[in-house]
Amino acid sequence: MSPQLITTTRAYLRQFKLLRTLMHALRTLSRAPRTRLAAYQQRMRDRHRRRAELQQQRSAATRFQYQQVLSLLTAAHNSDFGELRSTIESVRSQTYPKWQLCIVCDGSLPPAVVAALNRYAAKDARIKVTHGTECSGKSAALANHALRSTSGEFVGLLAAGDQLAPEALYAVVMLLNQQPAADMIYTDEDEVGADGMSCRRVLKPDWSPEHFLAGMYTGSMSLYRRALVTEVGGFREEMEGAHEYDLALRIVERSKHIHHVARVLHHRRGGRSAAGAAAQFTASGAAQRAVSEYLHRNRIAAICEAGVNGVQHRVRYRIAGQPLVSIIIPTAGYRRVVGEREVDLLVNCVQSVLGKTQYHNYEILCISDGDLQQETKQAINDARVSIITFSKPFNFAEKINFGARHARGEQFLFLNDDTEVISGEWLTAMLEFSQQQAIGAVGAKLYFPDGAIQHAGVVIPEGGPCHIFYEYPKE
Structure with a gap:
C-alpha cells in the first residue's frame, strides 16, 4: 500500500470521525489473543497449584496421629x-x-x-x-x-x-x-x-x-x-x-x-x-x-x-416469674421526617412501647441532654416513664451507663429512640431468651420503614463486623 493511499485513507476516516473508533477496535483485537492466553495460563497455574496442594495433603495425611476410618x-x-x-x-x-x-x-x-x-x-x-x-x-x-x-x-x-x-x-x-x-x-x-x-x-x-x-x-x-x-x-x-x-x-x-x-x-x-x-x-x-x-x-x-x-x-x-425490665432510651430529642410526616422520635418510640407491649412489668428511662421540649414531655407522661438528665458532654457509652445506674430492673433493654414497636410480643420474646443461663445478650430483627431488613444479627467476615442481610427483603 502506497504512503499516499495511507494518508488519503486516514484523512477520510478522520473526516468522518471513524479513525479513533477504528484504532480502538484494532487495539482491542490485538489485545484479545494476549488476554485469552493470559487467562488460559492463569487457569493452568491454578490447576497445577491445586494438584500440588492435594498431593501435599495426601502426603500429610499419612503423618496424622489420628488416622481412624x-x-x-x-x-x-x-x-x-x-x-x-x-x-x-x-x-x-x-x-x-x-x-x-x-x-x-x-x-x-x-x-x-x-x-x-x-x-x-x-x-x-x-x-x-x-x-x-x-x-x-x-x-x-x-x-x-x-x-x-x-x-x-x-x-x-x-x-x-x-x-x-x-x-x-x-x-x-x-x-x-x-x-x-x-x-x-x-x-x-x-x-x-x-x-x-x-x-x-x-x-x-x-x-x-x-x-x-x-x-x-x-x-x-x-x-x-x-x-x-x-x-x-x-x-x-x-x-x-x-x-x-x-x-x-x-x-x-x-x-x-x-x-x-x-x-x-x-x-x-x-x-x-x-x-x-x-x-x-x-x-x-x-x-x-x-x-x-x-x-x-x-x-x-x-x-x-x-x-x-x-x-x-x-x-x-417459659418466663420465670415477672422480672422488671428497664428499657433505657438515650435521646437528643430530635425530630425526623418519616414518609410524608415529621415525627418526634422519642414520642413515637415511647408511645409504641406503651401502646403495644404485651408484657407489663417494665419501666422506661429516657436519658436526655436536658433540652426536651415541653410538648415532648407531655406526650410521654406516664407512670412507667422517667426522664433523666445527662449533663456531661456527649459520650454514648457513658450516657448508657448513666441510665443503667438509675435503672431498677433485673433485665436491661437498651433501645434507640428512632425505633418503633411493631409486634406486641417483642419484649416477651426477648425475655424468653435473656433469662436463659447460657445467654448474656439478646437482639431483635429490625426493619427499615420500607420493610427491608436493617438488622438481623452481626457477622464478622474479612474486613470487620457488618449487619447480615442488610437491606434484604423482609421475607
Missing part, C-alpha cells in the same frame, strides 16, 4: 446412576484415604445400576454395596441398615448425587487431630447446578444450641462419633423425614464437643435447595416432635411451635 452412608432409592457415580467418584478422590462408603439399595434400582455399583465395590474394597429391600423407601431404616454394615469411628449420611470436595475428609481428620474429643463435626456447603457450577453457598455459624433447636442448620454434611450413635440407639424410624435431626438432638444432649469446619466441603446437587433440605428436617411434624421430646428429656420449660416461614420452628421458653 470415617464411614459414609448413602441410601440408593430410585437413584439415577449418574448421581450415584458422581457421589462415588467424589469420595474416591479424597486426599484422606481411610474411609468407607456403604451404599444400601432398597430394591428400587434397575439391575444394570446395581451391577454397576457392584463393579465399583469389586474395584475398591472401601466401597460396600448392601441390600435392604425390607426398608424400601424408608430413609431411617436404610440408614440403620447401612450403619450396621460399617465400622468407622465416625459416620455420616451422604445423599446420592451430592459430592464432597477432595479435601473434605482431610479437613475433618485434621480437626480431629486438633480436637480429639469432638463428637459431631459439620461443614459449610453449596448447591451445584446441572452445569457443575456452584450457584449458592451456605456459610453456617459455629455451634449454636438455640439456633439448632429452631432447625437443623448444620445441614447435609455432618459426621457423628459412632459410639454415641450406638449409645443413643441409631436412627429412630418413627422420626422418618427428620431422623438425622432427631439423632443429632440426642447426641448434642450428651456432648458439648460440637465443631464446625468453616469451609465449603460439601456440594449439594441442584434441585435440593437449602430451604428444601432444611424443610426435610424441620418443617415436618416429626421434626417438631423431635424438638419437643428433646425439651422434655432435658426438663426445659418450653414448647415447640411451627415457625412463620414454613421451614424453621420456634421454641418458646
Whole structure:
C-alpha cells in the first residue's frame, strides 16, 4: 500500500470521525489473543497449584496421629446412576484415604445400576454395596441398615448425587487431630447446578444450641462419633423425614464437643435447595416432635411451635416469674421526617412501647441532654416513664451507663429512640431468651420503614463486623 493511499485513507476516516473508533477496535483485537492466553495460563497455574496442594495433603495425611476410618452412608432409592457415580467418584478422590462408603439399595434400582455399583465395590474394597429391600423407601431404616454394615469411628449420611470436595475428609481428620474429643463435626456447603457450577453457598455459624433447636442448620454434611450413635440407639424410624435431626438432638444432649469446619466441603446437587433440605428436617411434624421430646428429656420449660416461614420452628421458653425490665432510651430529642410526616422520635418510640407491649412489668428511662421540649414531655407522661438528665458532654457509652445506674430492673433493654414497636410480643420474646443461663445478650430483627431488613444479627467476615442481610427483603 502506497504512503499516499495511507494518508488519503486516514484523512477520510478522520473526516468522518471513524479513525479513533477504528484504532480502538484494532487495539482491542490485538489485545484479545494476549488476554485469552493470559487467562488460559492463569487457569493452568491454578490447576497445577491445586494438584500440588492435594498431593501435599495426601502426603500429610499419612503423618496424622489420628488416622481412624470415617464411614459414609448413602441410601440408593430410585437413584439415577449418574448421581450415584458422581457421589462415588467424589469420595474416591479424597486426599484422606481411610474411609468407607456403604451404599444400601432398597430394591428400587434397575439391575444394570446395581451391577454397576457392584463393579465399583469389586474395584475398591472401601466401597460396600448392601441390600435392604425390607426398608424400601424408608430413609431411617436404610440408614440403620447401612450403619450396621460399617465400622468407622465416625459416620455420616451422604445423599446420592451430592459430592464432597477432595479435601473434605482431610479437613475433618485434621480437626480431629486438633480436637480429639469432638463428637459431631459439620461443614459449610453449596448447591451445584446441572452445569457443575456452584450457584449458592451456605456459610453456617459455629455451634449454636438455640439456633439448632429452631432447625437443623448444620445441614447435609455432618459426621457423628459412632459410639454415641450406638449409645443413643441409631436412627429412630418413627422420626422418618427428620431422623438425622432427631439423632443429632440426642447426641448434642450428651456432648458439648460440637465443631464446625468453616469451609465449603460439601456440594449439594441442584434441585435440593437449602430451604428444601432444611424443610426435610424441620418443617415436618416429626421434626417438631423431635424438638419437643428433646425439651422434655432435658426438663426445659418450653414448647415447640411451627415457625412463620414454613421451614424453621420456634421454641418458646417459659418466663420465670415477672422480672422488671428497664428499657433505657438515650435521646437528643430530635425530630425526623418519616414518609410524608415529621415525627418526634422519642414520642413515637415511647408511645409504641406503651401502646403495644404485651408484657407489663417494665419501666422506661429516657436519658436526655436536658433540652426536651415541653410538648415532648407531655406526650410521654406516664407512670412507667422517667426522664433523666445527662449533663456531661456527649459520650454514648457513658450516657448508657448513666441510665443503667438509675435503672431498677433485673433485665436491661437498651433501645434507640428512632425505633418503633411493631409486634406486641417483642419484649416477651426477648425475655424468653435473656433469662436463659447460657445467654448474656439478646437482639431483635429490625426493619427499615420500607420493610427491608436493617438488622438481623452481626457477622464478622474479612474486613470487620457488618449487619447480615442488610437491606434484604423482609421475607
